[in-house]
Amino acid sequence: MNTSLHLLLSRHSLGAKHLVEPGPDDAALDLMAEAALHAPDHGELVPYRFVVVRGAARERLGAAFADAARRAGKDEAGVAMDAERAVRPPVTVVVLARLDLGHPQVPAHEQWVAVGGALANYLNAAHALGFGGKMLSGAKVRDAGLQAAFCGPGETLVGWIALGTPARAPSTRAAKAAARDIWKDWTE
Numbered sequence: 001m002n003t004s005l006h007l008l009l010s011r012h013s014l015g016a017k018h019l020v021e022p023g024p025d026d027a028a029l030d031l032m033a034e035a036a037l038h039a040p041d042h043g044e045l046v047p048y049r050f051v052v053v054r055g056a057a058r059e060r061l062g063a064a065f066a067d068a069a070r071r072a073g074k075d076e077a078g079v080a081m082d083a084e085r086a087v088r089p090p091v092t093v094v095v096l097a098r099l100d101l102g103h104p105q106v107p108a109h110e111q112w113v114a115v116g117g118a119l120a121n122y123l124n125a126a127h128a129l130g131f132g133g134k135m136l137s138g139a140k141v142r143d144a145g146l147q148a149a150f151c152g153p154g155e156t157l158v159g160w161i162a163l164g165t166p167a168r169a170p171s172t173r174a175a176k177a178a179a180r181d182i183w184k185d186w187t188e
């Protein structure tokens with residue numbers, strides 16, 4: 001099979017507990033961002049941006065996650081688990097959407113499609129470079145403190161991508177759908 005297609009067909013998500021050092025460095029993060037920029041994007045609005053959390057910044061994100069967990073009423077075990085989610089992955093990339101809601105040609109749903117396309121390209125590029133990762137959101141994206149920490153005016157906190165080197169092979173699981181379930185010819 002063609003190598004590029006093999007990469008697309010073999011990508012899978014891998015959670016933080018299966019990710020080890022090293023995470024993507026600047027060169028890899030540049031390539032992943034380049035790949036995101038190659039996704040379809042009506043009007044070339046680039047309605048997204050990424051914020052990289054690594055090194056000592058992981059502890060700060062852990063503290064911010066812990067604060068959010070306390071605001072959500074979690075007990076101390078839950079708080080510690082949320083903090084660990086930020087500290088454990090070698091690299092966490094915060095995904096932010098920045099839609100132009102008043103755009104005369106490109107409605108919001110098209111800009112969201114562009115955000116999703118960029119995210120898919122970003123994750124596929126990480127996979128092509130040998131990294132594993134998983135996109136996560138959860139109730140934390142609606143936490144006012146975390147939103148204030150990352151979002152500029154009008155931006156949406158989409159979530160976090162945990163990234164690192166896969167510590168294990170993917171587990172086998174049933175396909176979410178068969179290819180023939182999601183396309184068909186148009187007939188009357």
Ligand SMILES: Cc1cc2nc3c(=O)[nH]c(=O)nc-3n(C[C@H](O)[C@H](O)[C@H](O)COP(=O)(O)O)c2cc1C
Nearest residue numbers: 011012013014119134135136137138139158159176
């Ligand atoms: C925007 C977005 C947010 C997500 N948030 C979560 C989440 O909070 N928790 C979770 O378990 N999966 C979440 N997922 C799904 C996983 O990232 C992953 O796609 C899913 O587990 C299926 O695995 P696969 O990517 O290997 O097909 C999210 C996906 C997207 C695109």
